Amino acid sequence: MAFLLRRLTFYLAAFVAAATINFFLPRLMPGDPIQKMFAGAGSDLSLENLDALKLTFGFIDAPLHEQYLAYLKSVFTGDLGRSIKYFPLPVTELLGRALLWTLGLVGIATLISFTIGTFLGVMAAWRRGTLFDTAVSLIAIFSSSVPAVVGGGSIPKPGEISMAHRGVLFLDELGEFRPDVINALRQPMESGKVTISRAMRTLSFDASFQLLAATNPCPCGNLNHPTRRCTCTTRGVERYRSRLGGPITDRFDMSVGMWSSPTPEQRTGETSVVLRSRVIAAREFAHSHERMGLNRMLAGKELQLHARLRLSAAEFLRDAQAAFGMSGRATDRILRVARSIADLAESEDLDDVHVAEALSMRHEANSSVEQRVTGESKSGTVPDSVPF
Numbered sequence: 411m412a413f414l415l416r417r418l419t420f421y422l423a424a425f426v427a428a429a430t431i432n433f434f435l436p437r438l439m440p441g442d443p444i445q446k447m448f449a450g451a452g453s454d455l456s457l458e459n460l461d462a463l464k465l466t467f468g469f470i471d472a473p474l475h476e477q478y479l480a481y482l483k484s485v486f487t488g489d490l491g492r493s494i495k496y497f498p499l500p501v502t503e504l505l506g507r508a509l510l511w512t513l514g515l516v517g518i519a520t521l522i523s524f525t526i527g528t529f530l531g532v533m534a535a536w537r538r539g540t541l542f543d544t545a546v547s548l549i550a551i552f553s554s555s556v557p558a559v560v561g562g563g564s565i566p567k568p569g570e571i572s573m574a575h576r577g578v579l580f581l582d583e584l585g586e587f588r589p590d591v592i593n594a595l596r597q598p599m600e601s602g603k604v605t606i607s608r609a610m611r612t613l614s615f616d617a618s619f620q621l622l623a624a625t626n627p628c629p630c631g632n633l634n635h636p637t638r639r640c641t642c643t644t645r646g647v648e649r650y651r652s653r654l655g656g657p658i659t660d661r662f663d664m665s666v667g668m669w670s671s672p673t674p675e676q677r678t679g680e681t682s683v684v685l686r687s688r689v690i691a692a693r694e695f696a697h698s699h700e701r702m703g704l705n706r707m708l709a710g711k712e713l714q715l716h717a718r719l720r721l722s723a724a725e726f727l728r729d730a731q732a733a734f735g736m737s738g739r740a741t742d743r744i745l746r747v748a749r750s751i752a753d754l755a756e757s758e759d760l761d762d763v764h765v766a767e768a769l770s771m772r773h774e775a776n777s778s779v780e781q782r783v784t785g786e787s788k789s790g791t792v793p794d795s796v797p798f
Contacts, residue, residue: 572615579621595621596657599621599661602617628650635669659773660739708749717760722761726766751764
């Protein structure tokens with residue numbers, strides 16, 4: 411009830427403000443506003459007609475505050491005066507003529523969009539993985555707005571990121587999303603909350619989610635492909651990649667380049683059952699060393715305490731920072747990923763191979779990291795399910 415009262419108060423204030431601007435604007439214009447509005451009448455506009463028109467449009471011979479109060483009284487009683495364009499027809503009569511047509515058009519448009527959207531959604535789900543499914547998905551991506559993904563609206567509502575709280579949010583074809591939608595993800599990815607400010611109130615929604623995303627290297631998807639030819643122009647590739655600027659890619663812990671998915675017979679990665687058992691073992695290992703939360707929550711002194719970098723690993727990380735110009739945020743994310751890799755290998759300390767494997771999955775060094783150590787980490791290869 412309190413919310414409804416606040417909304418009504420806001421709408422009333424907005425209505426009065428609009429009416430006030432409409433009242434003062436013509437009165438602040440230089441010259442006689444009635445003569446300017448009916449300038450086409452020329453010499454036919456006598457003094458008697460001019461006075462009658464002034465009275466009709468509320469320009470009465472009275473102090474300004476009395477004119478204003480009389481104007482507000484007329485507005486709130488439904489007397490909106492005469493139309494300037496269709497003089498002398500009343501404004502309320504013109505609104506009444508257009509109201510049914512307006513409601514009819516809005517209703518028909520809503521019905522058509524609902525029917526088409528439902529049909530396309532059902533067909534895309536039925537023909538999943540086909541060209542039709544891809545086309546419908548791209549249309550949905552291009553029409554995605556900030557309120558739909560992050561939250562918002564005149565009455566603030568949670569978006570997709572809040573719906574994915576304590577879960578996984580997967581954004582396919584991230585490079586096709588609108589730049590304002592992509593940039594709106596930055597603050598929730600750091601704070602785990604999204605704050606929506608409106609005129610009458612500010613709301614915060616929980617948005618602690620794990621973001622997985624997939625995108626093509628270019629609009630056609632064939633850039634640097636070993637067998638396919640890219641048909642994109644250099645400018646087209648630059649424009650496509652500019653949507654995923656440093657501020658958003660810097661917030662991804664892992665960036666893995668992938669080509670076409672292999673057939674089930676060609677896949678050599680571990681099964682989900684095996685991966686689950688390894689993750690459980692890594693969590694138990696972390697708990698045994700007094701780390702009850704997730705590694706992604708480690709920050710500041712707590713991160714430095716539990717990272718337990720060996721001297722050679724610390725030197726390796728400093729060299730990587732200088733070589734790739736990484737930010738402090740990127741360094742912390744590398745340490746968290748390296749800590750998880752070490753947990754999978756049941757290692758108390760972080761050595762070169764853990765930091766190198768975490769660094770190799772950063773976008774700054776995805777394909778150019780040079781291993782300084784020999785051997786292979788016990789954590790194994792990156793699972794095929796990690797996109798982006």
